[in-house]
Every structure is written in structure tokens, then in C-alpha cells.
Amino acid sequence: MEQKHILVVEDDTSLAEWIGDYLVDHDYSVTVATQGDFALEMIAEESPDLVLLDVMLPVKNGFDVCKEAREFYLGPILFMTACVEDGDEIRGLEVGADDYLTKPIRPKVMLAHIKALLRRSSDEQPKQVLQFGCLVLNATAKSVTIEQHVLSLNANEFDAFWLLASHAGTVVARTDLINELRGIEYDGFDRSIDIRISRLRKKLQEAPEQPYKIKTIRGQGYLFCRDD
Numbered sequence: 708m709e710q711k712h713i714l715v716v717e718d719d720t721s722l723a724e725w726i727g728d729y730l731v732d733h734d735y736s737v738t739v740a741t742q743g744d745f746a747l748e749m750i751a752e753e754s755p756d757l758v759l760l761d762v763m764l765p766v767k768n769g770f771d772v773c774k775e776a777r778e779f780y781l782g783p784i785l786f787m788t789a790c791v792e793d794g795d796e797i798r799g800l801e802v803g804a805d806d807y808l809t810k811p812i813r814p815k816v817m818l819a820h821i822k823a824l825l826r827r828s829s830d831e832q833p834k835q836v837l838q839f840g841c842l843v844l845n846a847t848a849k850s851v852t853i854e855q856h857v858l859s860l861n862a863n864e865f866d867a868f869w870l871l872a873s874h875a876g877t878v879v880a881r882t883d884l885i886n887e888l889r890g891i892e893y894d895g896f897d898r899s900i901d902i903r904i905s906r907l908r909k910k911l912q913e914a915p916e917q918p919y920k921i922k923t924i925r926g927q928g929y930l931f932c933r934d935d
Contacts, residue, residue, distance in 0.1 A: 710736040711825055714755040716746040716772065717787070718764050722812070726759065729814050730821075743767025750776050751841045757825055759817075762788040762799070770802050777803035778855065781838050783824035787812065837872045839933060842920075844872055858910050863888070867903045871921060871931040880928040904929060 713730055717723035718741045727737040738753060740746040743764040750758060750772075758776070762769040773784055786799045786807035799807050806820055837844040841854045849865045851858040860868065866888055871879055884900045904921055911920055922930045 710734060711756040712736040712738070712753065713821065714738050714740060714746070714749055714753065714758045716740045716743070716758065716764065716769070717761045718742065719761075726812065726817070729818075733818060735821075741765075743769065743772045746772050747775055750780050754780070754782070754838055754840050756782055756828070757821060758782065758784045759821070760784055760786055760804070762786060762790070770798060773799065773804055774802040779838075779841055779843065781836055781843075783828050785820055785824060837869070837875075839872070839875065844869055853911075860907070860910060864903055864907055864910070867900065868907055871929055875931045875933040878924045878927045878930045882928075884928065 713735050715723050715726050715730070715737055717726065717739070720741060723739045723741065727739055730737050738749060738755070740749050741764075744766045746758075746760070746764070747767070749755075758780070760769045760773060764772065767775075769786060769788075773786070776784070783805045784803060786804045787810060788796075788799070788807060789810040796807055805824055808817055808820060835846045837846075843852045844850075844865075845852075846869060849860075849862060851860055851865065851868060867884065870884065870887060881900055888900065888903075904923075908921060920932055922932060924930050
């Protein structure tokens with residue numbers, strides 16, 4: 708089973724280290740940010756499965772981080788706050804948080820909240836949105852946005868992109884692409900899929916000789932790169 712990635716945003720380095728070690732011991736992958744501005748950059752670049760977000764942060768506070776992150780990040784955000792007043796909880800939910808924890812952090816309670824949020828997130832079926840940092844694919848709207856800029860794709864191009872992104876990190880064979888997208892068996896000569904991929908790369912502003920997100924794996928098929 709693939710490890711879930713949690714971004715811990717906490718300016719108290721000893722607390723951040725303790726939380727990180729605890730989560731790693733429970734089979735999670737963890738990265739840490741100690742400033743609000745750095746946290747936003749890491750959310751966009753790493754697209755973690757969950758963000759554990761402190762409210763009081765240097766440079767940019769947790770409320771602002773959450774509000775700005777919600778413009779491009781769809782995963783669960785779990786607030787940590789030392790304040791027990793209802794106002795902080797309400798404000799956190801209003802800017803897009805899914806849940807909150809009060810300090811001092813109780814490890815078993817934190818773990819239970821994290822598991823519940825991740826389970827709720829993974830249970831949302833069918834999945835209509837795929838996100839890779841600032842790249843977002845929406846199956847309902849058949850839209851692709853990069854840093855909130857909408858790419859102009861036709862339905863055929865979107866379908867090919869969605870299929871590859873749905874198998875991010877895994878090579879998708881040309882035969883499977885043709886069978887899935889055209890409903891026919893590959894005859895060894897059909898180049899319609901190659902044309903779609905070429906158009907996608909141009910619209911993603913990728914150099915054909917050095918494709919970034921969509922790579923050709925010679926003799927196998929195409930690979931959508933998750934983090935290159």
C-alpha cells in the first residue's frame with residue numbers, strides 16, 4: 708500500500724520533529740515547513756495527501772495559508788491551534804479547513820483525526836479531480852488548469868490526458884490507450900494517439916525532444932510523470 712504523504716506546518720521545530728517522527732513510526736511519509744510562505748510553496752509543489760497546519764506561523768499565518776491554498780489544493784487540511792475559543796474553529800472552517808486539533812497535541816487523537824480525514828478523502832467516488840501541485844484536471848468540467856490558467860483542450864485531448872494522469876507514475880501501453888479511447892484493437896499502424904499526445908505536449912508548452920509531464924517510453928507506451 709502506498710504511503711500517504713503528510714505536510715506538517717509548524718514553526719516550533721521540536722514539536723514539528725516530534726510530530727514527524729510519530730507519523731513516520733505509523734507508516735506515513737512526512738515533510739515539514741516552518742513558515743507560512745514556505746508551506747504554500749510546498750503544498751503547490753508536493754501536493755501532499757493531507758496538510759497538518761498550525762495557526763500561528765511566521766510570515767503568513769495558518770488562516771491565510773489555508774485560504775490561499777484552497778485556490779489550488781483539494782486535499783484535507785487539519786488545523787492545529789493553541790486557542791480553544793470557538794472563533795478560531797469557525798474561522799478555520801470558513802477559510803477551508805476540514806477539521807482542527809487543540810494543543811497540546813495528543814498523539815493518538817491526532818492520528819485518529821488524520822486517519823478519518825484520509826479515509827473520507829479516499830472514499831469520495833468516483834474521483835472527478837486529479838491534482839499534481841498546481842496542475843489540476845477536472846473530469847466533470849473536462850478542464851485542465853495550471854496555476855489557475857485554463858488550457859484549451861478538446862474532448863479527445865482531455866480524455867487522453869485524464870487517462871495518463873489517472874495512472875501517474877505508471878507506463879500506459881499504446882494498445883491500452885487505443886482500446887480505451889477509441890474502443891478498437893491496436894493494429895500496429897494507428898498513430899491517432901501519438902497525434903493527441905503531441906498536441907497535448909504543445910499545449911503544455913513542452914519541448915517534444917524533452918517532454919516533461921508526458922514521456923515516451925520506447926517500445927512500451929507513455930508515462931505521465933508525477934513529480935519531475
